[in-house]
Amino acid sequence: MFPKYVLLTFLAVCACLVSGQSYEDKRCKCVCPSPAAVLNNTAGSDRKxxxxxxxxxxxxxxxxIxxxxxxxxxxxxQEFCPRCECKYENRNTTIIKVVVIIVIWVIMLLxxxxxxxxxxxxxxxxxxKASYQEHTNEEDESSSVGPPLAAMGARGNVLNRVTHQQDKWKRQVREQRRNIYDRHTMLN
Structure with missing residues (x-):
């Protein structure tokens, strides 16, 4: 039920944002110097x-203008207009809104x-944690883990397999840290 309320809230916020603001897809954008720069004949950098x-x-x-x-x-x-740069812009705000909504959905899913x-x-x-034993190298790991792996395969328990992979990864990280920080060597 919780995701349903989150979804409804999200859709309501998006609808308010979309309907509350109106943007023009087509516009003319001009950048000009300040009118005072032309009147005073100063070379000011103020642009409007x-x-x-x-x-x-x-x-x-x-x-x-x-x-x-x-x-x-x-x-x-005749002095003011040549200093202006005008560009006609055409954009599709619908596509921009759809992309933003997709990005928000991906973030929510993550x-x-x-x-x-x-x-x-x-x-x-x-x-x-209940059955943890520290291993010193991979040869000991392969010889001591053999029967539990067979039992895991027979049971087919996904949780046990994930736990085993996570433990193996943690041992590898611990061994790599020990080699790099203590012995200053790299694993092959």
Whole structure:
């Protein structure tokens, strides 16, 4: 029941975000110097961004910028407009939203899987700690583990096989640490 409520909450949040905000797929983006830079004839680096929803043929200084700053640069349009860079942008926000939702789903699945593994770890380690014996090398391991492996194969218990693999991996890591930090040698 818990994942059902999480799913419903997630879908409600996504629906609110999508419906609460509206983005334009097509826009004209112009970067221009500050009008004061033209009026004072200073070489200032102040740039302003102007964004408007206009057709592609009106994506220029006359269609986007002059209606907004026309009074400030009156009579100096020929100096101001060549300094502006206008670009018409076309994007698909639906695809962006779908990709974001897929990424969130993958992250949620990984979190649920991690929670499952965290819950499963005590069950696996409970049995492993009761029958733990430290091994010094792999020859001793192969000779002393033979009968328990046969018993595990006969029973076919997945938990026992996972526990065995986990114990084997932990022994290998411990041996490798000992070799690297104590003996300063590498395993083959």
């Amino acid at each position: 961004l102007y964004i408007a929803n206009v057709p592609p043929n009106k994506c220029n200084c006359d269609g986007v 002059l209606p907004r700053v026309g009074e400030e640069v009156k009579g100096r349009e 979190v649920v899987y991690m929670g499952f593994l965290i819950c499963l770890d005590p069950l696996i380690n409970k049995r492993a």
